[in-house]
Amino acid sequence: MPDTCDVVVLLSGTGSNLQALIDSCANTDSPVRIRAVISNRADAYGLQRAKDAGIDTRVLDHTAFEGREAFDAALIDVIDTFNPQLVVLAGFMRILSAGFVRHYQGRLLNIHPSLLPKYKGLHTHQRALEAGDSEHGCSVHFVTEELDGGPLVVQAIIAVESDDSPQSLAQRVHAQEHQIYPLAVRWFAEGRLSLDEQGALLDGQLLAASGHLIRI
Template sequence: MPCNVVVLISGSGSNLQALIDSQSDSNPARIGAVISNRADAYGLQRAQAAGIPTQVLSHREFADREAFDAALMAAIDAFQPDLVVLAGFMRILTPGFVRHYQGRLLNIHPSLLPRHKGLDTHNRAVAAGDAEHGCSVHFVTEELDGGPVAIQAAIPIRPDESVAQLTDRVHVEEHRIYPLAVRWFAEGRLRLGEQGAMLDGEKLPVSGHLIRT
């Protein structure tokens, strides 16, 4: 039975492309729609090239965050998703939105959560003298970047590399672990339980399933 996925984007959609590329006969995850709050998001072209329905819902057309999120929920629910995936969706979501999709809303964050929540994570990791950096796929809760982690990829920070080089290396890991987490969910292996993220019925540690490269 396919798992119907709706992906939300705001920009280039490189993680969306990784998800599109991961679709196969053996993978039950199917992207049913891509929705963006920006009409100029390049990810819309990626979706259209793959034959995936797209929709634009500009937040600028709504009086406040609550009104936009209500319209966004209606747009998403029209596709009857089993899972909603945030792939570079640059909006802070209201508590009502998060509760509506509790347990079926995933996000990817470019740091090893709980370190470096928020923005500018690559610069902050270097400035902090961290030995390693990476990315995390987590269930979304009302706490910003604070939901239970499903999977992380950690890479060593090289002493001679620029922030741009580090950023590129983290992107490679993002494109590896996000499709994996979505596939786990689609296969019924990954779930949000009362105690946190669960994989194959076992509670995951705070770092989730950790991959080091």
């Protein structure tokens, strides 16, 4: 593993998790270097965050392509010009093709606003409240061909309060996303985190099915 780990971030929206990564990289001993931020939406505020931090940006409009595979092939071409060791999904609102996922096997991370395997997909906070869950949270995982189904790296667990709304729950979960995503990216950059056929490994040890748990 090189002294510096080059990272490309993909996003579609405001980029709050990108900002958390940028802030964590400001630490002088951080091995993480964000080489580029790529969005499928030209109006994504995350692009402005990247520009403010002096990070290269690219826009690749998915509507300009004939289908998912064509877009993903073009996206691979753009990403690979930066030769990253790691690709980070930070609110990238696209379902990725199997070919894309295979191309970045073992070096593609995502964050999801639930305690996976619960509540894959959308509206996770509403679903947790409707189910009467006492705990909720967020998960960082390696991306595989199964949507929101790759091996878990780290989860942050928060208590659901009796007066929580989807909005209040989302706000508290977001705060934890901004803690655990930079942590997982740093683990990878330091050579501590990897993926093999058994699952996610931290310091050479197979992580439990739930990943590394942080209870808030």
